Amino acid sequence: MPTESMSTEVYAGRVTDFEDGRRALVNVDGREVFVFERDGRFFAFENVCRHMGGPVGEGMLIGKVEAILDDEGRHLGDRFSTTDIHIVCPWHGWEYEIETGICAADRRIRLRRFEATARGGEVYVRG
Amino acid sequence: MAITDPVEPRLFNTGQRAGYDTKFHLANATRQAQERGFEDVLIVDADAHHLNEMTHYGDIIKYIPDEVLRNEARMGERSGLMYPGFRSPQRHSLSGRILRYRNEDLEKFEDKTVHPEVEFSLREMKAIGIDYQVVFPTALLALGMHPDPFIETQLAWAYCRWLTEEVLPGSPWVKTMVYLPMNQPEACVRFVEQFGDNPGVVGFMVTSARYKPVHANDYMPLYRAIEETGLPLSFHAIYHQQERMFEGMNKFLSVHALGFIFYNLVHMTNMVMNGIPERFPKLKLLWIESGLAWIPFLMQRLDNEYLMRSSEAPLLRKLPSDYMREMFYTTQPIENHDYGLLETTLRTINAETQLLFSSDYPHWDFNLPSTIWDLPFLTEAAKRRILGENARDLFRLDR
């Protein structure tokens, strides 16, 4: 009986494959995982939305929408965050933080996250 | 199928790089169906929609009976007869976040043997694991608020002819419920007579956003006629952005959340308090697309008030909730964030016999059969009733 969980490492492509926002789908321990790059960092999550199982990896990346209030609490408008980026499930719009996989609308919920790293011009995902 | 279909694995089906294909968009739904063995479960989807019937508007308006109005529609006058303030369904895309809306024009329909709307239905039904599907319009759900009842009736007639003559004959698995132009009650009876026997028809549908009260005396011949067909009369929820009270709501989500129950709350209350179920005991009523949480809410409100003021509702012979428990409801959009509340709701409405699964696909808040199948507190027999057998019996699909 193994006493430690084995972690699988899967090749996800060359770093250059991820240019222009291209993403990869790989199979890690039987799970479909999507991999993408943003600002030189790689992210990987299971391609199963926690809402109804949608293909969250197909969704758009977009800044978190923030409300702008003045000191008196008046609403002046909304803006997109340039630092908090979300991936949006294309089935119904659930949003997740790309840094953590946490659901923006209910922080008790999160996507299954995988470690994605670039080494020698290649990208690997660890289960 | 789908998930093992050949697809370039490094491309995503966002419609940007790989083109757009419902089959791939729903690949995760197909996997769910396979994992749960839906092949052996009868699944009837009691409420789904055309991809967009307005893309076939030219085909529809040729059936407008009034030749002057038909000409006006052809010439694009009065925005093709829809009223000012009418909004296209594109608004539901959440600023493009929900890709189906943004990319629907990229989908290819190549089967020359069926209408593209049927090809679309069959494509998503296969992907999700649905055996029968009842389809409704999308944009024309707003027609009940048209300021001119004559135009509502004329457009509704044209739509029903297009649907029953050009679309539904393509498949025995795709059905509809006939749009009733309720602002002209006597015309509705003609719709029942004309379309009620069509093999694609499994009932009659009222779009809920409208003001004429359902207990108006001039509806009684209509209720009698529908009762005699044995098929259900449904109220399909829809919001109305220009509703006076909703004008103060600045979010689509706010208007949608309330709008999809608001009119059905009013119609249900009028139905029950005016004793329509007592007058037409065999008339089967089906409430569509209001979700489920509103039903126990209204049952409690009406029972409480009726017990104090029963003299105002002399036709009732039991509690309002008892009548409501004999009616039928569709599941979507199921409020399933709290299983405890949902379990209570399903028990309260006798879900095992009264509830019908619905997807609402391809709309933004669609549901999958797993929303029922995965509920831990239902027996498998109850799941099978809700997913398909209740609808099979109500729609008499094995006629």
Ligand code: FES
């Ligand atoms: S399945 Fe992802 S938002 Fe619903």
